[in-house]
Amino acid sequence: DAVPGLFAAGEVAGGMHGSNRLGGNSLSDLLVFGRRAGAAATEHAGRRAGRVELSDDVLADAARAALAPFEREGGENPYAVQHDLQQTMHDLVGIIRTAPEMQQALDRIAALKERVANLSVEGHRQYNPGWHLALDLPHMLTVSECIARAALERQESRGGHTRDDFPTAEAEWGMTNVICSRTPDGAVTLTRQPLPQMPPELAEIFEEAPA
Amino acid sequence: MSYGATFRVWRGDAAGGDLQTFTVEVNEGEVVLDIIHRLQATQAGDLAVRWNCKAGKCGSCSAEINGRPRLMCLTRMSTFGEDEAVTVTPLRTFPVIRDLVTDVSYNYEKAAQIPAFTPRPREKDGSHRMQQVDVERSQEFRKCIECFLCQDACHVIRDHEENKKAFAGPRFLIRLAELDMHPLDARDRREAAQKEFGLGYCNITKCCSEVCPEGIHLTDNGIIPLKERVVDRRYDPLTWLGSKIGRRPRQ
Numbered sequence: 001d002a003v004p005g006l007f008a009a010g011e012v013a014g015g016m017h018g019s020n021r022l023g024g025n026s027l028s029d030l031l032v033f034g035r036r037a038g039a040a041a042t043e044h045a046g047r048r049a050g051r052v053e054l055s056d057d058v059l060a061d062a063a064r065a066a067l068a069p070f071e072r073e074g075g076e077n078p079y080a081v082q083h084d085l086q087q088t089m090h091d092l093v094g095i096i097r098t099a100p101e102m103q104q105a106l107d108r109i110a111a112l113k114e115r116v117a118n119l120s121v122e123g124h125r126q127y128n129p130g131w132h133l134a135l136d137l138p139h140m141l142t143v144s145e146c147i148a149r150a151a152l153e154r155q156e157s158r159g160g161h162t163r164d165d166f167p168t169a170e171a172e173w174g175m176t177n178v179i180c181s182r183t184p185d186g187a188v189t190l191t192r193q194p195l196p197q198m199p200p201e202l203a204e205i206f207e208e209a210p211a
Numbered sequence: 212m213s214y215g216a217t218f219r220v221w222r223g224d225a226a227g228g229d230l231q232t233f234t235v236e237v238n239e240g241e242v243v244l245d246i247i248h249r250l251q252a253t254q255a256g257d258l259a260v261r262w263n264c265k266a267g268k269c270g271s272c273s274a275e276i277n278g279r280p281r282l283m284c285l286t287r288m289s290t291f292g293e294d295e296a297v298t299v300t301p302l303r304t305f306p307v308i309r310d311l312v313t314d315v316s317y318n319y320e321k322a323a324q325i326p327a328f329t330p331r332p333r334e335k336d337g338s339h340r341m342q343q344v345d346v347e348r349s350q351e352f353r354k355c356i357e358c359f360l361c362q363d364a365c366h367v368i369r370d371h372e373e374n375k376k377a378f379a380g381p382r383f384l385i386r387l388a389e390l391d392m393h394p395l396d397a398r399d400r401r402e403a404a405q406k407e408f409g410l411g412y413c414n415i416t417k418c419c420s421e422v423c424p425e426g427i428h429l430t431d432n433g434i435i436p437l438k439e440r441v442v443d444r445r446y447d448p449l450t451w452l453g454s455k456i457g458r459r460p461r462q
Contacts, residue, residue, distance in 0.1 A: 079252035123257025126224065126309045130256030 005044060005052075009037035020159040069134040075120030078134040085112055085137075085144060093148045098164045102152040109145050116141055145188050146180035153178050153190050213238050216288065217296040218246060220258065224309045230298065231255075237288050243299065244272055244283040247311075259310035267424055270358030274311050275300045280360040280422045302363040317368075318359050321379045324407065325386055331397040345394035351432055352389035354425040355382065361419035361429060367412045378409035381419035385433035391440060401441045410434070410441060 010030035011017075017025045069075070092105035119134045156170040157163050177193045198206070216237045219230040233254055235246050244262055251258045262272040265284045272283040277291075277298050291297055305313035333339055361381040367374050379387075387404045390396045404410045417430040427433075444450060 077252075077256065079256065083252070121256055124224075124309070127259030127312050128257040129251055129260070 005048075007037040007041040007044070009034040013037075022160060066135060069119045069121040069131060072118065072120045075118045076115050078119045078121065078130055078137055081112060081115050081119065081137060082133060082140070084115075085109075085140060088112070089144055089147070093144075093151055096162050096164050097151050099152060102148050105148045106145065106152070109141060109148065113138075113141055142182070142188065149188055149190055150178040150180055153192075214293045216246065216291070216293065218250065219296055219298040220247075220250070220255075220311070221300040222255075222258070222310050223307065225307055228307070228310075230300075232296075237293075239289075241288050242284050243276055243281075243286040243288065243297065246288065246297075247283060247299065259308070259312045261312050268356060270356035270424075273302055273358045273360050273363065275303060275363070280363045282358060282360070282424050285424055302359070304363045304365075304369045305359075315359055317375060318357070318362060318380070318382065321383045321408075322386070324379075325383060325390075326398055326400070326403075328390060328393065328396055329398040330395040339395055341394040345392075348392040349389040351427055352385045354427055355385065356425060357382065358424060360422045360424065364418040364422045365413075366416065366418065367409075374409070374412060378412045379407075381413070381429045381434065383408060384410060384413065384437060385427065385429050388433035388437040391437060399444075401437075401444050404437060405441050405445065410438060413438075 010033060011021070011026050013033060016029050016033070069078075088105055088108045092101040092108070116137045119137065121128065121130045121134050123130070125131065151161060151163075154161060154173060155163065155166045156173040157167050158169045158173065175195050177195055179191045179193050180188055181191070183189055213236050215234045218233045218235050220233065222228050222231050233250055235250050235254070237246060242265075244265055247258070247260055247262075251260070260272070260283075262283065263269040264271070267282055267285045270282070273280065274283050275281070276283065276286050278300075280302065283299070288297075299311065301307050301311045302313045302315075305315050305317065308314050330339065359382060363369065365381055367378050368380060384404070387400050387408060387410075390398070391400050391404070413430075413434055415430050415435060419429045420427070420431065423429060
């Protein structure tokens with residue numbers, strides 16, 4: 001389901017570069033799609049009349065959730081949790097990937113989720129990086145889980161995704177996208193989806209090298 | 212070999228603040244920004260700091276280190292003795308928001324006042340022909356990463372808040388120089404450089420050039436040539452006479 005009024009550009013919007021996500025890709029992506037997203041956002045804003053309506057309860061809930069780390073005493077330091085997440089992904093879902101390691105990563109991510117629910121921060125609300133990190137960490141965990149699950153699912157090697165246990169690129173996987181979605185209770189599920197048919201005039205120019 | 216360094220970091224907000232002392236571990240090869248990050252992670256989780264690329268290219272981590280305007284990511288810890296206290300304070304020329312974060316909007320206001328690049332019409336074949344030697348004159352100023360260390364160092368505004376209205380600062384003087392030297396730019400910016408952007412306030416002490424992390428020679432290659440171009444137009448007796456008798460357009 002699309003979120004009305006939400007526009008995104010660049011890698012966060014998904015697959016222009018597909019498996020070949022290496023350094024420098026993001027610049028071309030964001031320039032082209034940034035312009036398109038901006039133009040579309042302008043048009044959308046022009047069509048809407050009046051402000052978005054939100055109930056006071058919804059706002060109060062959001063404020064409470066955002067400020068929760070300040071209220072919590074004796075919880076974890078968000079920097080320590082971030083460090084452990086970084087270590088986990090670096091060691092277990094890195095450049096060369098294997099199934100047992102990625103499974104272990106998922107176990108560690110599950111444990112980190114519990115720690116993330118128990119963060120404490122101190123200080124003020126102006127430019128407080130510890131607080132911002134506490135707000136970002138749940139999302140970092142979600143993204144990490146999606147990466148680990150999708151990497152485990154894709155049993156081939158392609159572009160930046162290299163599996164020691166499945167070292168070749170498989171034509172069938174080349175036609176498949178792995179979609180990660182969130183269930184209502186916050187868990188991550190995966191589905192496989194066939195790639196859209198490439199228009200024949202493009203397909204002529206682009207030929208997949210044999211695996 | 213790791214050691215514990217003494218860091219004195221200014222903390223506070225618009226209402227005031229002071230230096231707080233910390234002992235932080237330093238490892239080989241680290242820069243001041245690494246230490247500030249470690250400080251945030253271990254002792255001062257709410258230490259407000261602007262930073263981004265950690266590679267000396269985005270211009271975000273500007274601060275004053277032992278009194279000198281520097282980028283924190285380009286200041287190697289190895290340049291300090293192990294026993295030497297390192298003092299980190301916010302850019303003094305700009306109002307403090309919190310800890311090391313300052314309000315640099317003065318710079319964006321000045322930027323908005325400078326008319327944009329205005330190219331002359333294209334040739335009949337659709338091209339814009341330029342000589343290499345003319346293109347090169349402006350290239351150096353394109354290296355600017357807008358870290359605003361030059362703005363911070365310049366005594367004209369560093370020591371005189373009241374000059375901020377009249378004086379655009381070194382960064383924008385080289386922006387004017389860049390456009391004036393641009394072979395395609397058709398707008399004459401010399402009068403504005405003097406009257407609106409305060410070129411005359413600069414007395415070429417070159418502090419800006421000393422602090423530029425990109426090594427741009429602001430004063431020698433930008434500001435002095437711009438002053439010469441302005442003088443050429445404004446103070447040349449023949450062009451003055453020409454203006455008087457209507458043979459030259461009034462600027």
